[in-house]
Amino acid sequence: MKSQRIAVAGGNGKIGKHIVEGLLEIKQQHSLEIIVLSRTHAPEGISYAGSTAPIIAVDYQDENSIQRVLNEYQIDTIISTLSGDGIAAQESLLRAGLAVPTFRRFAPSEFAIDSEQVKGVKFYNQKLPILRSLQEVKAERGPGSFEYTRFNCGIFMNYLGFGNTKPDGHKAHGYLAHFPWIIDLSKRTADVPGDGEKMIVYTGAEDVGKFVAAATQLEVWEEHSDMAGEVMTFNQVIRVCEEVCGVKFDVKYNTREDIVARMSPDLDRRAEGIIQFYLAYIDGDCDVKRPINLNKLVDVKPMTVREYLQQWWA
Known part of the structure; x- marks a missing residue:
């Protein structure tokens, strides 16, 4: 089932903002609801291509704080672009999402080379725990009820x-x-x-945003979504x-x-x-x-x- 109500964690800067802009570009075409999760509130939100996504402050250490926002907006898809010290907060994001009835898709903060391939790099090692958690959730919930994908772009x-x-x-x-x-x-x-x-x-970062936005409208998410310019x-x-x-x-x-x-x-x-x-x-x-699959799956x-x-x- 396609994504309709999407939360982008860390979407107020860096690759996250490119993804938000990619989503805003197709928002009206697909009747999407998009919100940005951030540590700080910004009343103006993010505007692009005639649409705006509100920026909502959450405490990534407080699952209840995240859950309330996800539940209020009936979020079905979480895209995480958290980096640095915030990578560990993805576990809280996932657990908060699992308590929301509408939630069924999660994209961890990859957006580089596949973390499981480069285990000798500390930066990528930080990303491995959330991948294990996602594998466990998918196994527990069964096919069709929960999906995750890793967006890798080199x-x-x-x-x-x-x-x-x-x-x-x-x-x-x-x-x-x-x-x-x-x-x-x-x-x-x-x-x-x-x-x-x-x-x-x-x-290109701008193209990453377009690839991710287009992928939200796929009926099925494969566990790997590899893209390439x-x-x-x-x-x-x-x-x-x-x-x-x-x-x-x-x-x-x-x-x-x-x-x-x-x-x-x-x-x-x-x-x-x-x-x-x-x-x-x-x-x-x-x-x-692996074959670069996302280039073939989206336009x-x-x-x-x-x-x-x-x-x-x-």
């Missing part, structure tokens, strides 16, 4: 926009943080784990960057030993996470291991890497 294409000098260049990032990932077009450099020949998924190797992406920018990049290829040598107890959490990701990529944990035409680069760097 690397956000928007990180390739870091440092562009277009007048509206900040829009290249969407609502995401501003930093380069592997490839820094502003410096014409790339810091590549391994030989750069393993396939990786790139998807494009599947390429890092070397292929670098070549396109060079073609669009018209200059050869300074590319450093790193062996596993090179990466391990960067480890230090003084690293901050982000730097540590980058090193862990590099090792996971070299070890094959980031490989594309979304995502932006390619070349199209993105031509928009922000040509």
